[in-house]
Amino acid sequence: MPPNDPVLYERLADQWWRPRGPFAMLHWLAAARAALVPPASRPGAVLVDLGCGAGLLAPHLAGKGYRHIGVDLSRTALRQAGEHGVRGVQGDVLAVPLSDGCADVVVAGEILEHVHDLPGAVAQACRLLRPGGLLVLDTLAATALCRWVAVTVAERLPGLAPRGVHDPALLVDRAVLIGECARHGVRLTLRGIRPSMTDLLVWAVGRRASVRMVPVPTTAVLFQGRGRKES
Numbered sequence: 001m002p003p004n005d006p007v008l009y010e011r012l013a014d015q016w017w018r019p020r021g022p023f024a025m026l027h028w029l030a031a032a033r034a035a036l037v038p039p040a041s042r043p044g045a046v047l048v049d050l051g052c053g054a055g056l057l058a059p060h061l062a063g064k065g066y067r068h069i070g071v072d073l074s075r076t077a078l079r080q081a082g083e084h085g086v087r088g089v090q091g092d093v094l095a096v097p098l099s100d101g102c103a104d105v106v107v108a109g110e111i112l113e114h115v116h117d118l119p120g121a122v123a124q125a126c127r128l129l130r131p132g133g134l135l136v137l138d139t140l141a142a143t144a145l146c147r148w149v150a151v152t153v154a155e156r157l158p159g160l161a162p163r164g165v166h167d168p169a170l171l172v173d174r175a176v177l178i179g180e181c182a183r184h185g186v187r188l189t190l191r192g193i194r195p196s197m198t199d200l201l202v203w204a205v206g207r208r209a210s211v212r213m214v215p216v217p218t219t220a221v222l223f224q225g226r227g228r229k230e231s
């Protein structure tokens with residue numbers, strides 16, 4: 001199977017919600033991502049989750065007051081997301097079938113490093129945001145360090161990333177990401193994160209249910225981004 005093949009998500013369809021399965025780290029990242037999303041500022045606020053997968057973000061948004069709409073190519077993932085309260089829209093993040101300005105918050109968690117057109121995906125995310133709306137994302141940096149840590153190493157360790165999920169050629173150029181966001185009126189700020197090493201060791205021996213993500217002084221591997229669309 002070539003890297004970044006969508007078939008992988010079908011092969012692993014029954015693994016999404018296993019907290020110790022091959023998508024375990026996505027659970028930890030979902031918690032860290034949700035921490036960047038404030039409670040909804042108005043009744044009926046909409047959060048659009050691009051590349052939502054099986055909806056792992058949903059439990060972490062509970063009580064924040066959003067209508068959670070998930071966009072993904074995978075019907076099997078969307079079906080599971082639906083079981084967790086996500087309204088699924090089957091579609092490509094490069095051509096999202098939702099209207100301009102429909103979202104109070106757009107989330108792009110672990111999706112930008114899977115698309116062949118980063119500017120196109122950013123344009124869609126920003127198009128969906130209403131003026132003043134919030135963009136929250138996390139992804140992997142296009143650096144040699146990231147290729148080694150996130151692809152060579154992490155894809156060989158259980159729970160961090162399934163083998164072949166990443167195509168190193170698609171890792172995200174941070175300057176391009178920031179520039180494209182700015183072009184669409186979103187001033188993005190980045191911060192690097194990694195799993196807590198203590199938590200990871202305790203999790204690995206089965207004595208923790210999950211692992212906290214902690215800030216690091218570099219965005220050269222895994223990073224979060226956050227920015228508001230100008231009003």
Ligand SMILES: C[S@@+](CC[C@H](N)C(=O)[O-])C[C@H]1O[C@@H](n2cnc3c(N)ncnc32)[C@H](O)[C@@H]1O
Pocket residue numbers: 006009026027029030050051052053054055056057071072073074077091092093094108109110111114115
């Ligand atoms: C690494 S998973 C991340 C899932 C979810 N955001 C999470 O963090 O749990 C990437 C997801 O993006 C979806 N995906 C990949 N390319 C896509 C595209 N062009 N349009 C929509 N979804 C896509 C895959 O089906 C998969 O569910």
